[in-house]
Amino acid sequence: MTTLSPPQGTGRAGRSGPARVPRKQRDRRSWTGWGFIGPFMAVFALVFLAPIGYSIYLSLFRDQLVGGSTFVGFENYQRAFEDPQFWSALGRVSLFLAVQVPIMLFLALLVALALDSGRLYGANFFRISIFLPYAVPAVVATIMWSFMYGSRFGLIGNINDAFGVSIPDPLSPDLILAAIGNIVTWEFIGYNMLIFYSALRVIPHSLYEAAEIDGAGQLRVITAIKLPAIRGALVIATIFSIIGSFQLFNEPSILQKLAPNAITTYFTPNLYTYSLSFTGQQHNYAATVAIIMGLFTMVIAYAVQLRGMRKEA
Amino acid sequence: MSNTTVRRLVRTTAVVGALALGVTACGSSDGDGGGGGGGASSGLTPADVEAALEEGGTLTVWSWEATLPAAAEAFMDEHPNVKVNVVNAGTNKDQYTALQNAISAGSGVPDVAQIEYYALGQFVLSGALTELGSLGADQLDGTFSPGPWNAVQSGDGIYALPTDSGPMALFYNKTVFDEHGIEVPTTWDGYVEAARALHEADPGVYITNDIGEGGAATSMIWQAGGRPYTVDGTDISIDFSDEGSTAYTEVWQQLLDEDLLAPINSWTDEWYQGLGDGSIATLATGAWMPPNFESGVPGAAGDWRVAPLPQWEEGANVSAENGGSSMAIPSAGKNQALAYAFVEYLNVGDGVQVRTDAGAFPATTADLNSEEFLNVEFPYFGGQKANEIFAESAANVGAGWSYLPYQVYANSIFNDTAGQAYISNTTLADGLKAWQDASIAYGKEQGFTVTE
Structure with missing residues (x-):
């Protein structure tokens, strides 16, 4: 982030981060990258995306003490x-x-x-x-x-x-x-x-x-x-x-x-x-x-x- | 940015991993002797219970009851191959929340859980408790006082064994009353007058503490003859406008209007201090209270006495229950047969004596009627035979009371609604009406058929 970067004019502002690494050989469909990012993505999906997805899923139902669970769409x-x-x-x-x-x-x-x-x-x-x-x-x-x-x-x-x-x-x-x-x-x-x-x-x-x-x-x-x-x-x-x-x-x-x-x-x-x-x-x-x-x-x-x-x- | 994300992720992963380990550790410590069948109806027999006792194992018991550790020790002495871990997972509603969480999550569920009578309905309804009939509970008809015994049954099933009961009495600080030369009230009108006299004599003294608590309010209404809840299966009606409820609000409104109630929540540090230093002069509560006095307010030993509950009408003799607990076995518990062995020991077997000796108030008729029990002198209460008063109260509990099948939730919103009467110009009667409306709304939402 820019939080800690020095103000403009010091000559270092241009190096703001690794975001713009050129992506070479983008079209070759090499899966090597996924091999590297895989473990991260798996954990990310498990601990970040899955709970959010599950919450959204839950929010579409209504579970009653009498009558059990029913799909209610956006009623909630x-x-x-x-x-x-x-x-x-x-x-x-x-x-x-x-x-x-x-x-x-x-x-x-x-x-x-x-x-x-x-x-x-x-x-x-x-x-x-x-x-x-x-x-x-x-x-x-x-x-x-x-x-x-x-x-x-x-x-x-x-x-x-x-x-x-x-x-x-x-x-x-x-x-x-x-x-x-x-x-x-x-x-x-x-x-x-x-x-x-x-x-x-x-x-x-x-x-x-x-x-x-x-x-x-x-x-x-x-x-x-x-x-x-x-x-x-x-x-x-x-x-x-x-x-x-x-x-x-x-x-x-x-x-x-x-x-x-x-x-x-x-x-x-x-x-x-x-x-x-x-x-x-x-x-x-x-x-x-x-x-x-x-x-x-x-x-x-x-x-x-x-x-x-x-x-x- | 990406750097921090990764670091945070690593940390999260580590935490998740640690949690997972913790859960596994809890799971494996439960032991697996005996039959580990799931579902509400266990299908286990008394023979399985015997076998489980032979084999031994570890039990986790959630309870905040003060005499339970002693009873668990005695049980372990008798059955050295069984280990009982008594865990205080919070007092009443805190524990119910934890229990509900554990049951929903399907892990960390205790083998035995203390559940008060008013809260059983909710757990039974959701199928969270093991039916105990086949384990031997169906042989126990007549063993317990009728009130508690009815309270642990639902439909044809028995879902817990009564551990104690809470016939109400008035605990009062004799030293404070004597100091100011004030009579201990016998009616609730007299109670209001005593409250005024005490507070006038010493502005630091309050007749009792109250900042609004559903359980206390319903018990008072119960004694006054109000029956706001009627429950027939899933048909419910809630009405706080009957005579009993009105009698309660009229008396209590005076105490509120004149600021005669100490604004202290029960079971807090301030509360224990108030009970100890004389600034809270009385407590109208259940007969399970003495051990809590002894452990929580040791400094005031000798100051307190027990009197019959004040009456709504001069000369009447009606009482009500407040609290009172049972021991239930969650369906998700690992070792139900062994759990039943402990529950039976605790509530019917020798455990009753151990707990009674420590000051608990049993629910078994044999113990309640025994001379030995009635003649027990409580050193804490200056040698008073308090059990006589409790037993008398137990015999005069008003009949026909029922709680909502979702009383735990209803009580949790008491302060949102009726509690507002304690801090604003809302009257208690209006507050109860708001509580009624909110309880009805929740009941309807949960699929009950509710009428006003």
Whole structure:
């Protein structure tokens, strides 16, 4: 990808990758190539294509407790489009995406720029501490945060007791999405910071020297050199975050035990799929919802990528 | 790009490979002594059970019941060539989800699984459980209390053996009640008043914890005389507007409106802490609770006592069941004959005594009526003979209750619907109506004939 490639004008941009290897003797129908690619294709088909195919197959049926399995064509898809629970789940993750992702990426960018500025004391320690939450499994992180969120025995409860204040319960229906956003932000700032930081590191120093000669200030360096240079990384991080938001599952699923009324069984599309499939035994409809969500995510991610990349060219 | 894909692929392959290995390992550890026939009707006989015991083997048992490990130890002492692995695969619905997954996947299915009475219907309906009649269960008529014994039968088949039962009682923290000079309530109206008095005396004390739980709500309605579900094969009706349901919502709505219920989910850390430090003053729940007190809240030993369940009408004496479990043998289990040997030991044989000694509440009439059982003094409850209260409750369980054949799912959406009354201006009555509608919709979708 272009993520880590240096910006234009350094003379290395032309070597963007091995994609354009000339295909010689294309017409001879030699099967030697397949011999090389065969093992890969077999595993690829087994672990990527087959599950998708099977899900599509499943989504065309309806399995009932009474009556068994029947072919229903696209009825499940029609049902999904008329399903208020599905739309509310999708609306919720979209809101999450619109609010949480910009905050998280902005903070990550800020940290990456601070690290890259070279003016930070103990930069290595700072970097590893911020990255550390990403190394904590999401499940563990959520359990940890849920202890802190407890308004009775948790950190919130302790603060309330110690200072005689009453912080609103983060697990209440109004705040639960923000509480989840906080956990996700905490988890992924470090990861995104690392993407940005590594992209910043490959900017050639000569550019900064040139900027200095031209009398550019730090802010100017950031807006004119650094940000344009890491546009690719920004786009990639955004796409990852979009996918992550649409797939939100771990955090609400664990917090559900503490706040089952605030986190419904259809809180996010993935949670809805899970409930449908595993408590409702509606595997067919669950597969349908999963496929629709997959397509939806692909479309959004692709749109972002197109937009992000076009400006770069 | 292609480089990362390959690397990711290698990693995925490695993971898949590791998983496959894990599955194989699980499969082979199940042992294969005795007949390994599949299908709902096993065709195995008591002779096969004997043979399986001779041969020995390994059993995997999924259960969250606190007294089970002790009973499994005792069984292994008696049959040294049998190894019983007791696995806690989650409490109630978490375990059902795991079990359903294992059954759908066809691998990792335990040989024996604990299933509560309300959840049996769902598994029986989908043919996931072995019919136990031919294995010897058809000889057990009259061995168990009528309620649990009816609950494990469906049509002509017996699909599990009752392990315990859950006649309800009121567990209360005597220390807290004494401290504030408040009487232990005998009616639900009195319960609301006690809730007010306690909370007023100490704002940190709540009469009980509740954030909405289908099982608890249905038990209360059961005791109040409501019969919202009627089930006749695949014909179902659901109606939460009868008198019993209304009595329940009227009382509970007061507790909700005045914030007298601790917003803590049962079985969480906060819950155990609340039971221990006196901030949760009572629990109206099944007679299977004592061992959980002993293991989960050891610090509060001596504080708690047991009282009969508060009544809906002054002077009445009606009870209901809450929870109560059976042991079933999944059809996909490897060693059904040996599994039955264990299930029988646990529920009819010497295992009953082992479990009763550890504080479990049996479902066998012989044990329930024995002097020895009734006279057991519970040190945890300050030497109280709690079994007398439980046995009295068991004898007065309201008749004619039935659960939906898909109660597990229905309970899983209780918080989506009725649970909203706990966090918004929706009334509990409206919440129950929403629950009813959602349950009806699901029933219709699943091919049942549903009327309101």
